Amino acid sequence: GDTNYNAVSSAAATLVIDKKELTVTGLKATDRAYDGTASVELTGGALSGKVDTDDVTAVMPISGTTDKNVGANKAVTFSTITLSGAKAGNYTLKMPAVTVSIDPATLNAAITPKDKTYDGGTSAAADSIGYTGIIGSEDVYVAGGILTFESKNAGNGINVTAAGYALCGTDAANYTLGTVSAAKADIIKRTIQITPGAASKYYGQSDPPLPFSY
Numbered sequence: 001g002d003t004n005y006n007a008v009s010s011a012a013a014t015l016v017i018d019k020k021e022l023t024v025t026g027l028k029a030t031d032r033a034y035d036g037t038a039s040v041e042l043t044g045g046a047l048s049g050k051v052d053t054d055d056v057t058a059v060m061p062i063s064g065t066t067d068k069n070v071g072a073n074k075a076v077t078f079s080t081i082t083l084s085g086a087k088a089g090n091y092t093l094k095m096p097a098v099t100v101s102i103d104p105a106t107l108n109a110a111i112t113p114k115d116k117t118y119d120g121g122t123s124a125a126a127d128s129i130g131y132t133g134i135i136g137s138e139d140v141y142v143a144g145g146i147l148t149f150e151s152k153n154a155g156n157g158i159n160v161t162a163a164g165y166a167l168c169g170t171d172a173a174n175y176t177l178g179t180v181s182a183a184k185a186d187i188i189k190r191t192i193q194i195t196p197g198a199a200s201k202y203y204g205q206s207d208p209p210l211p212f213s214y
Helices: none
Strands: 020-025 039-043 046-048 063-065 071-075 091-094 099-103 105-113 126-132 141-143 146-149 155-158 160-163 166-168 175-182 185-188
Touching (some): 105 160, 126 141, 160 175, 166 175
Parallel strands (some): 105 175
Antiparallel strands (some): 141 166, 155 185
């Protein structure tokens, strides 16, 4: 052998193979209108980053939750996605971030005006208000508007218009105002009570005008 070197025995080395991180692509939440619930529908989702044809899979969630209120790009929580398959032990999974937008629900109001006795004006008052679009028993209603008869004159089935109404209530922020309609109503003729006054004349004179009040 070569006399310039001393022979030594080889030392063992340790090779550490770290698990490969996978990601999820295409998992999306379905945007929707406000319905008073926190539920969110999820669709899609696929593993990305696995080596060739390694046997590693995951079941994607189909639902999640967020807070119930209206808003854009709201964070969605869902059950942890777990890896399975013969090669799953060689991987870790980075959980995806998913967001959803919840749009306001539409509320419509239908007002029944009160009939009134002729007063020379066109103002009207609400007798009752019906709603469509309210979720359950949530606190939302319309207020602050005015009702106006189309004509000041007495008659039946006079058109009434509604204007200036706005949403109120603790849940109003989750709604948008659609239509506010008003039914027809009557203006009833006013009854006038005439009270005659006293008058006198001398014999042979013409009848004097008869005074009266009402």
